Amino acid sequence: MTTPTIPVSRKKLWLAAIKPPMYSVAVIPIGVGSAVAFAETGIFDWSIFIMFITAAILIVAWVNLSNDVFDSETGIDVNKHHSVVNLTGNKNLVFWVANALLAIAALELILIAWWQHDPMILELVALAVFLGYTYQGPPFRLGYLGLGEIICFITFGPLAVCAAYYSQNPAWSTANLKASIIIGITTSIILLCSHFHQVEDDIAAGKRSPIVRIGTKKGAQLLLAACIAVFAAIARFIIEGHFPQWTALSFLSIPVAVQLCHHVLTYHDQPEQVKNCKFIAVNFHFLSGLLLGLGFIWGQSAL
Known part of the structure; x- marks a missing residue:
């Protein structure tokens, strides 16, 4: 008797549900904030960095x-076959696993705060977690009002990047705040791109995402403007002396930004063609953030 194998299609669904590439949105803000702290102090604590990344x-x-749990309650994920709730058929289990992961993260952050004898990092992350909850969690569900990108910008930009900086150097930094703006924009771009292919489902569930509000064509134009803003801001911060010249390395991610914008501008109103744009956005976020962080590290002497 042979052991039955999991169908390939189901494996792909689980891979899509786990979303491995999306975890760059956790790694990049911590990496950039820590890189700026190293650039300004020349000191780096690997134990804190690894614990914070985890x-x-x-x-x-x-x-x-x-x-996934909150979306299952509104019906917006009825056609989302790679929802973890749809794959397991057990909403309660998914809910408690999620909370267990959050509890472990909280313990790690409490330990960092205890080492530093300073609760600031806990306060910053707690605010980020609360805002993250308001995105889809009841009774707020602010993402359904079209505020998801703003929440994403704040949580993965200023809050996450500043918390990472503070974990390495308990102080505040103008350069780091400006770097957090860049990361906030590129992270919000990922969320914006996730809406293009699900306009009908969003409308049916009453979700007023930016793409539902302004349409796919203007949404594609907004994406282009956001990508241009990223590089314009980096150039300005370099000219003003807030960023070391080495951060111009981030311009090497321009081809990915061009690929993303061209793809969305071409297929913005074709769900099956445009649905993969969020993965191009993830590539852009990761590469631009990685190069920005390396620019700070290599340009340490310039700050």
């Missing part, structure tokens, strides 16, 4: 799982 990944896992 906690950030667990928090993003909590966000993804809890969002």
